[in-house]
Amino acid sequence: LAICVSQHLADYVHTHLGIARTLVVPNGSDPDLYTPTAPVVKRLQQADANTFNVLWIGSAYVPWHNFKLLADAASLIWARGNPKNVVFHLIGQGMNQMRDMAPNVHYYGVEDYEKLPQWMSAMQVGLCLYRPGPADYSSPLKVFDYMSSGLAVIATDQPQTRMLLNELQTPELIMSPDDPEKLADAIESLAADRSRTAQIGRRARELSIHQYTWKR
Numbered sequence: 001l002a003i004c005v006s007q008h009l010a011d012y013v014h015t016h017l018g019i020a021r022t023l024v025v026p027n028g029s030d031p032d033l034y035t036p037t038a039p040v041v042k043r044l045q046q047a048d049a050n051t052f053n054v055l056w057i058g059s060a061y062v063p064w065h066n067f068k069l070l071a072d073a074a075s076l077i078w079a080r081g082n083p084k085n086v087v088f089h090l091i092g093q094g095m096n097q098m099r100d101m102a103p104n105v106h107y108y109g110v111e112d113y114e115k116l117p118q119w120m121s122a123m124q125v126g127l128c129l130y131r132p133g134p135a136d137y138s139s140p141l142k143v144f145d146y147m148s149s150g151l152a153v154i155a156t157d158q159p160q161t162r163m164l165l166n167e168l169q170t171p172e173l174i175m176s177p178d179d180p181e182k183l184a185d186a187i188e189s190l191a192a193d194r195s196r197t198a199q200i201g202r203r204a205r206e207l208s209i210h211q212y213t214w215k216r
Contacts, residue, residue, distance in 0.1 A: 002017075003022075006160045009024075027139040027141045030214055031213055034117045038120070041119050044122040053125070055091070056089070056090050064130050069178070074105050095107045124190070126145075126152070126154075128158075129177075132177055152204065154190075156175045157174050157175065168203055170200055
């Protein structure tokens with residue numbers, strides 16, 4: 001029996017490794033730690049209430065993280081005049097390209113996993129942006145933590161994120177890996193309808209609690 005974190009990986013194990021029996025157990029989150037009521041990190045406690053905050057967590061140097069897609073979408077939003085006051089918040093490693101980022105992008109470096117809820121509670125949207133390839137076999141941990149924190153999730157088309165966003169009835173938030181304009185449009189659409197964004201976030205947390213906790 002092979003225990004796999006995604007169906008895509010289970011299919012590979014069955015087809016290429018000849019293991020007949022597989023069990024898919026995706027990643028999850030801790031809804032008591034990752035909660036919308038987590039105290040906001042001090043850096044953002046005095047932030048403008050009109051700002052629409054978008055979070056990306058990852059390592060920009062990892063080949064399957066689609067950092068260029070994020071950078072290009074942020075630049076498009078800035079070039080449009082950023083009428084919805086969208087601000088991107090980046091946490092992670094390898095941000096040597098920050099000098100080329102639009103002014104609506106802020107970088108905070110590496111953060112301890114246990115402290116990430118304090119950032120997420122200040123956000124409205126969480127991004128999971130991959131390039132096609134090895135990431136297709138993964139179970140993106142940050143997506144489950146975004147959901148548990150009550151964020152709306154925008155993700156590139158990856159097997160497990162596609163499944164999750166279809167469960168949330170938000171297939172329009174599944175992105176192409178090479179279409180920054182669609183990503184920019186999706187972010188601006190959520191920023192223009194914050195009640196809808198909050199509703200998506202509430203559904204995401206409910207789904208996380210009911211199906212994707214570590215205990216479950």
